[in-house]
Amino acid sequence: MPHPPVADHLLYEPYPNAVLLDGWLVSTNSLTRSILEKMRPGDESVPINANLNPPHWEFGHLTWFHEFWVHRAGQVANPSLLGDADYLFNSSEIAHRDRWSIPIPPLDALLEYNARVIQKTRELLVKSIDAEKAYFIQLSIFHQDMHNEAFAYMWQTLGYPAPFAPFSQAKLDANNASSYIHFPETKVMVGSEPKSGFIFDNEKWAHSITLPAFSIAEQAIHNSDYLEFIESPSNQADLNPVTPPMHWKKERGVWYQRYFDEWRSFSAFEPVRHISYSDAKRYCDWRQLRLPNEHELSLLMAQKQHDWQPSHLWEWTSSPFTPFLGFSSDPYADYSQPWFDGSYQVLKGWSMYTPDRLRRSQFRNFYAPHRKDHFCGFRTCLL
Ligand SMILES: [Fe+2]
Missing domain, CATH: 3.90.1580.10 (paralog of FGE (formylglycine-generating enzyme))
Known part of the structure; x- marks a missing residue:
């Protein structure tokens, strides 16, 4: 009998080893948490705008995304550590405007949810991992990196203090730009x-x-x-x-x-x-x-x-x-x-x-x- 074809995402080798993935995960997640923890009182209330997201919603969403793909096999039938997480934080389901009116849990609860999800992944990374886990852990890390960048440009839009130091800077060059x-x-x-x-x-x-x-x-x-x-x-x-x-x-x-x-x-x-x-x-x-x-x-x-x-x-x-x-x-x-x-x-x-x-x-x-x-x-x- 022919074997069923292997899904593309299982073929994205080579994948980083568990130690490197753990380092990436810790760096992206501690950056997110520091952005949230450094916010001044009131900064979480941002105006309703198509280019913005309520910051606490965005934090809940990126944790939900990680849990959904790494620990729930992308299936709503597998329960989340946070009640109502699928209703609140699935960006494909919730209308953008509704992100301002849904009952987002308090920041402490979101930080706790995040800590538990990331800890579960770190426990996986103590052992060696297979192609599927490596794929979804990378997807979640890169997704979180993108949201960290989105926090930076949202902060720029809103005139908030810089949320974190840039990873690099353009070299200023007074030469003629027309070469x-x-x-x-x-x-x-x-x-x-x-x-x-x-x-x-x-x-x-x-x-x-x-x-x-x-x-x-x-x-x-x-x-x-x-x-x-x-x-x-x-x-x-x-x-x-x-x-x-x-x-x-x-x-x-x-x-x-x-x-x-x-x-x-x-x-x-x-x-x-x-x-x-x-x-x-x-x-x-x-x-x-x-x-x-x-x-x-x-x-x-x-x-x-x-x-x-x-x-x-x-x-x-x-x-x-x-x-x-x-x-x-x-x-x-x-x-x-x-x-x-x-x-x-x-x-x-x-x-x-x-x-x-x-x-x-x-x-x-x-x-x-x-x-x-x-x-x-x-x-x-x-x-
Ligand atoms: Fe997202």
Whole structure:
């Protein structure tokens, strides 16, 4: 009798050993707990907004997600340590607006739920683990890393004090940003190969494409470049002008930018951040340039680091988020599948709030084109 096919997610080898996974788990979870514990009284009440989440809901949700996939086999029939957890914290089920009105347990109870779930996983990691456990533990860690980054950009949006130190910083470079690297027409492999370690389902599967010749900027667009655009006569004369980013202000003729709760002097040579895809495109039109597509940007990011400069921001691409040939959903089917409707754009790279373990050149992030609250910027290609 033929064997049933093995599910893809069981083939994402090699996987990190239990000691490394335990270290990742402790680091992501202690970061989350410190963010929650450092909040000032009242910070947990955030306005109802499509880009925000009530912080205590988000904490309950990421713990629920971990427990659901690592300890409950993704089955609601297997009980949670917290009553009503499935009703309260399943992001696929609860309407976004309802997250403000449901009875979220007090923070102490959520901290206790979190401690018990993480302790259960740490007990598993004392022994050696199989491919299935390794997959779901990594999924939960990376999901939590993403939520930690979401706390950082939510805190930036709300003007709260910095929740944690960035993992990296962009190098400030006063050189002219307009130096371009030329790539001749080339065949490249895009997507991820089987057995290349943990991947997300939207990276399936590796395939070869011919990338026409292109020239891409060595650096991302800087604050000074963007300011020139904002203040240009053509933008000023536009019936619908592009406005300065939300964290900029001008007082008595001087520009300032806000880092969390702190206004600092304007840094001309810093990569411009909090720019929507739509505004990035308008900048490109004004300069007679274009955004790179996801494969062009991946190819640049795969080069040696001294050949190009990372912005430490997620960088917008001209590629809509669509499935690669051979895509199929992994067990957490809502990670990619619901967002393949053509209304999201791919971003590549990482931000300064993304830990090293999520910085992979094949990783495909995606956001709606109007979003600019996350740590995003862009670089350009010659037309
Ligand atoms: Fe989530």
